[in-house]
Amino acid sequence: MSDRKTIPIPANPELPGMPVTRRVCSAEFHLSILQTAGRSDYSDFCGMTLEEFVDFTADLGMEIWYGGLGPGTGPSSALLHSTHLDVAQMRAVPGQPQADFEARYVERSHRHGILVIGSYKMNAWPALAKLHPDWLIQDIDDGREVKPNEHFVCYNSPFGEWLGDYLAEQVERFDLDGVWFDDSQYGSKGAWPWPAGCVCPACNRIRSRISMRSCPSGLQTPMKPSSPAWPGTV
Ligand SMILES: [Zn+2]
DSSP states (O other), rough: OSSSSSOOOOSSSTTTTTOOOOOOOEOOOOOOGGGGGGGGSSSOOOBBBBHHHHHHHHHOOEEEEEOOOOOOOOOOOOOOSSSSSHHHHHTTTSSOOOTTTHHHHHHHHHHHHHHEEEEEEEEEEEHHHHHHHGGBOBOOOSSSSSOOOBBBBBBTHHHHHHHHHHHHHHHHHHHSSEEEEEETTTTTTTTOOOOOOOOHHHHHHHHHHHHSSSOOOOOOOOOTTTTTSSOOOO
């Protein structure tokens, strides 16, 4: 990077320690995207090393980074090997970064005072759902044909506690400043029609405790306001 200017560390001396309420420049940026900005082995990005790339974004004014760590192909956690369903398929993607890739990114960002917020799926966990199919959201029957649920898990199941443990481990492992839930389409599966709710055993237990009744086994199909049967329609 000899033809580029030397960027001091921190690029903005006022940034380290700045309260989050005073920070205005944030970006969603997933580390997997870096492969498109350089070599497939993540060794450089448009001619920059990883450290030089972080310096470059710091000089541009990055104050908070929201993003996914790594390309998702390596061991994810002691609690879950990979968030991906088909690890073998992910390993077939050409180019893998070095094992300390994420740690180097976070460490360099922190030297600039950039807050690092890890991005995680809110309840879409394909691999976890295969390990714990009993944690899946069980859609209430409302007469509509909804997309079968294969990987959206319910917080009221043991997944809720597992998620807390997993995120705590991730925060410590990667020295994160916080976590952010991306793709927060609770129960929607990202596809219409959206199911009306969950009737899994855990949800049933909570409803029983609160209302002394179990979840209904079904609901009336939702009505559109344009329907002649809509209340008040003459
Ligand atoms: Zn549930």
